[in-house]
Amino acid sequence: MSAEPMTLHVPLHRPSTLPANLRAGVAKQVLRLATRRVPVDVVLPDGDLLNDRGGVRTPDRPAIVLRHPEEFYRRLAENPKIGLGEAYTAGDWHPAEGTDLADALTPYAARLSGLVPGWMQRLRRLVDQPIPEDQRGAVEDSPENISAHYDLGNEMFAAFLDPSLSYSSALFDRARPVAEQDLEEAQLRKVHAALDLAGVGAGDDVLEIGTGWGTLAIEAARRGARVTTVTLSGEQAALARQRIEAAGYADRVQVLVRDYRHVVGTFDAVVSVEMIEAVGERYWPDYFGALSRLVRPGGAVALQAILMPHQRYLATRNSYGWIQKHIFPGGLIPSETVIMEQAGKVGLTVTRTDRFGADYAETLRRWRAAFLAAWPTIRSDTFDESFRRTWEFYLAYCEAGFRTDCIDVAQIRLERPSHP
Template sequence: MTALHLVDVDRWPGIARVPNSPVRAAVARQILRRAVRDLPVTVRLPDGTRLGGDGPELEIRSDAFFHRIGADLKIGFGEAYMAGDWRPGSGSDLADVLTVFAHRLPTLVPPVLQRFRRWVERPIAQGNDRAGAQANVAHHYDLSNDLFATFLDPTLTYSSALFADGDTLAEAQRRKIDSVLDLAGVRSGTRVLEIGTGWGELAIQAASRGAVVRSITLSAEQRDLARKRIAQAGVPAEVELCDYRDVRGQYDAIVSVEMIEAVGERYWPAYFAAVDRLLAPGGRFGLQSITMPHDRLLATRHAQGWIHQYIFPGGLIPSVEAIGTIAAGSAGLEIVGRRDFGPDYARTLRLWREQFTARPDVIAGLGFDAVFRRMWEFYLAYSEAGFRSGYLGVSQFALVRQC
C-alpha cells in the first residue's frame, strides 16, 4: 500500500516518480536486514514479515521504499516518508524510530559499499553567493509567516530554546536570547548588529536593554513581521534587507543565532571576516550554531542530502573545530566562552512537532498539502533524532579579537 495516489505530480515530481533501480533496491534490502540485526528496532515489510527485535517499529508499506533508498540513501529515505512508503508502526513515535538509526548513522552502510559513495552521491547544488543566498533563504523562511506561527511559541523564535526547571517554551526562548546577549556583552548604549533577524524577538530584547539595534535579514516575510512586532513592543530597533557582506559601520556587539548554518562552507571565511571588519575595538561576537562532529563534517560536506533538497538548500552545519579554526584564521577571532545545550534542542523540536502535527487542518487551510505536511513532520523528527543521539549539538560562543 502506498500514498502515491495523493501526490500532486506537478508540485512533487521527485516524489510521484519512483526510481526503477532493482539492483540497488536489492542491495538496500540486504543493508536493512543486516542493520536491524544489531539495532533495537522492529521492521515490518510489506508482506507482513517482521525483522529485528524489541524497540520502535518501522512499517514499510511499499516496495518503492527500497527503490528510493537504493537510488540515493541520503535523499530517498526522507522522500519515501513524504510519499507514504513507510511510517512508524502502531504505538511508535517517528523520532524514536529515527533516533535508533541516528545512533548508528556513520556505520549503517558497510565499509565495502561506502567507497562507492562518490558515484551515487550528488554534490550540494545551491551556492551562497548573494543571489544564491537570497534564493535559499526565501525557499525556507518565506514559506508563510502564518505557517511558522502554527508551531512556534508566541516569541516566534525559530532556534533552540535554553530550558530551566519549570520553563514554558517562550520562557526558555527568552532565556536563550538573554544568554547570547550576555555573551556578546549587550547592555544600555551598546551598538548591536544582529545578523539574521528571525521574527524580531532578539532585537526586541536587546533594545529593551537600552541597546541601539540594527538587524539584517534576507527574508522579506521576516522583515515585515519583525518590524511590526518591534513597533508593537514599543522599542527602537531597525530591521532591513541586507546581505552580511554588504553591511557597513562599527558595532560594539554582533549577535547571530543559527544563521551560520545557511552561509555555506565556501563563505564561512567571508562571514567571520565581515564580523571582524564590523566589530569595534573591544567588541564581542555572540554566536549560536548547530554543530556536528568534525569527522562527520569532513565526510559529508560535499554531499547533497535530504535536508538540502527539501528544507535548507545550500546550507552546511559546522563543527566546533571548524568554527574555532576559521574564526581565528580568517578574522583573528578567539573563542573565549562556550555553552553547549544539545538536549534542549531535542526538547524544543519535540514541542514544535507536537504543535505542528496537532493542527493539520489549519496548515492545510494555508495551502500546504499532505506531502508538505509529511515532509515537515519528517524534518522536525529527523532533527530531533539528531540531537537525541548526539550526532548534532548546539552551542553558544563568545568571540573576541585575539590579543
Template sequence: MDVPGRTPPGSRADVDAGRWPDVARIPPAGPARTAVARYLVGRALRRLDLIAPPAGARPATVGPRLVLHDPDAFHRRVGRHGLIGFGESYMAGEWDSDDLAGVLTVLAGHVDELVPAPLRRLRGLWVSARPAGDRNTRDGARTNIQRHYDLSNDLFAAFLDPTLTYSSAIFRALPARFDSLASAQHRKIDRLLDLAGAGEGTRLLEIGTGWGELALRAAARGARVTTLTLSEEQAALARERIAAAGLADRVDVQLRDYRDIEGRYDAVVSVEMIEAVGADYWPAYFTALRRALAPGGRIALQAITMGHRQMLHTAATHTFISKYVFPGGLIPSREAIAAHSAAAGLRTAADDGFGEHYAETLRLWRERFTAHRPVVTGLGFDPVFQRMWEFYLAYSEAGFRSRYLDVRQLLLTEGTPR
C-alpha cells in the same frame, strides 16, 4: 511488517508531480541497487530491532518500529538515492512509524555502522554532489533564504511559540515539564545578550533577524539595534512587532546581506546563522563579524555543530536537508569555527554546549506542528509537505538526541587564540 501496496507503474498517483517530482516518481527497478538496498536496510533494521513484527505477534522488545507499506518502492528509492530516497519514501507514505523521532534516533546513533566497511568505498553510487546553483552567492543566498523562511509567517506561527523564535531554547531542567517554551526562549536570548554585554546605550548588530524577538529584548535593555535579514516576510513581521512594542526608534530592520555590513558595533549577535552561510563563505562571514566590531567589542554566536569528519562528508554530499529544507547550508564543526574565526583575527573566549535542549525544543515544535495540521492544511500546504516537515523536525531531533549534532553559544573577541 511489509504491507505491499499497488501503485501505478513508475509513479504515485496520490502525489502532485508538478510540486514534488522526485516524490511522485518511483525510481526504475535497478535489480542490483534494489537488491543491495533490500539486504543492507533489512540487515540494519533487524539488527537494530526496528522492523515491526507481523500483525498480532508480540514484539520481543519494546521500542520504536518502522512499518513498510510499499517495500518495493522503499527499496528502489534507498537503492537509488540513499538517505534522500529514505526521506522521500516517507514523504510518499511508503513507510511510517508510531515513533518517528525514536526510529531516526536509533539510526542516527548507529549511522557509521549501517553500511559494512567494504561497501562504504562505493558511497558515490548512491550519493550525489550538491547542486552548484545552491551556492550562497549574493543572489543565491537571497533565493535560498526565500525558499525556507518566506514559505509563510503563518506556517511558522503554527508550530513556534508566541515569541516566534526559531532556534534552540534553554530550559531550566529537562524534560521541560515546568517551563514554557516561550520562557525557555527568553532564557536563551538573555544569555546571549549577557554574553555580548548588551545594555543601556550598546550599539548592537544582529545578523539574522528572525521575527525580531532578540532585537526586541535587546532594545528593551536600552540597546540601539541594527538587525539584518534577507527574508522579506520576516522583515515585515519583525517591523510590525517592534512598532507594536513601541521600540521602532531603537531598532532598525534592514534587508541586507551580512557581507554588506556598514558601521562598527559594541556587540554583534548571530543566532544559528552560520549554518545557512555555506562552507565557501565562512571566511567572508567571520571577516564581516570582525570588521563590524568596535575596539573592545564582543561577538555572541549560537551555532549548531557536528563532528569534523561528519562535516567533511556532508559538505561533499547532497542531503535530504539540503534538497528540501535548507538549500546551500552546512552545519560547521567546532574545528571549522575555530579555524575560520582565528583566521579573521578573533579568539574564542567562551564555548558552551546544550544539545539536549535542542532535542527538547524540536520535540515541542513537532508536537505543535502535528496538533495544528488543520491550520497548516488551511494555509495550502499539502500532505506531502506536511510529511516532509514532520520528517525534518524528527530528523533534526534525532541528530541531537543521538549527539550526532550539538548546539553551542560562543563568545568571540579580538585577538588570536592563546
C-alpha cells in the same frame, strides 16, 4: 534551524552501472543487514518482519511499517541520502501504531557509524551527489535559498512556534524539570544568554545577523541598546517591524532587508543565532571576515550555531542531503574546529563555548507536537499532505540527531582584541 544529522547510507555502484531492479535488490539486502544491528522492528505489509520471516514484534520496541516496500527500496537505491525522507513523504513507510517517529529514527542515529560494515561505508562516495552550484551561498542565490524556507508564510510558522516566534533552540533551566518549563520562557532564556555572552548593555550599538521575527532585537532594545538587524526574508522583516513597533522600540531598532556582506559601520557587539548554517562553506571566510570588520576592537560576537563532529563534517561537507534538497537549500553545518579556524584567520578568538544539544531535541519535540496539532489550520492548497509529511519527518529527523549527539548546538563567544 538547519541540519543533516543522519542518513542511512546504502553503498551501491554508480547508478548508471546497475539496472534499477538490481540496485533496489542491493538496497533491500543492505537494509536487512542494518535491521540486525538496530533495535527497531521493520514490518512488511503482510505483518512479517524484514529480517525475520514469520517473526513477531518485540514488546516495547519501536517499529516502522513498510507500506510500499519495493518503492522504498527503489528510492534508497536511487539516492540513499535523500531516499529515506522522500519515501516517508510519499507514504512508503510510517511508524507503527504506538511508535513515535523520532523514537523510530533515534536508534538508527545512535548507531550511524556501525549500520553497515566499514568497507561498505567507504563506498559512499560512489553514491554521494555534489551540492548544486546554486546552493553554495553566492550573494545572488542567498535570497532565493532563504525565501525557500522562511517565506513559507508567517502564519505557518506562528502555528507551531511559541509566542516569541523563536525558530532556534530554546535553553531550558537545568535546575528545574524540563516538562514543567514553558517554551517561551526557555526561548527568552536563550535570547538573554546570547546577549549576555556578547556583553550587550545600555548604550551599546548591536548588530544582529539574521532577524528572525524580531525577538532578540526587542530584548536587546529593552536593555537600552541600539540595534541594527538584517535579514534576507521580506516576510520576516515586515512582521519583525510590526512586533518591534508594538513593543515600543521602533526608535531603537532598524530592520534591514540586506545581505550581511553589505552591512557597513562598526558595532560594540554582533549577535547571530543559527545563521552560519545557511551561509555555505564557500562563503564562511566572507562571514567571519564580516564579523571581524563589523565588531569594534574590544567587542564581542555571540554565535549560536548547530555543530557536527569534525570528522563527520569532513565526510559530508561536499555531499547533497535530504535537508538541503527539501528544507534548507544551501545549508551546511560547521564543526567547532571549523569555527575556531575561520575565526582565527580574521583575528577573532573563541573564548567560550556553551553546548545544549539536549535542549534542541526537546525544542524540536515540542515544535513537532504543535505542528501536528495545528495541522488542520495550516492545511491549504499550498500546504498539502506531502508538505505535512515532509515537515513531520524534518522535525523528527533532527530531533533524533540531537538526541544522539550526531549534531549539537552551542553559543560561542568570539572576541576581537582591543589592540592589534
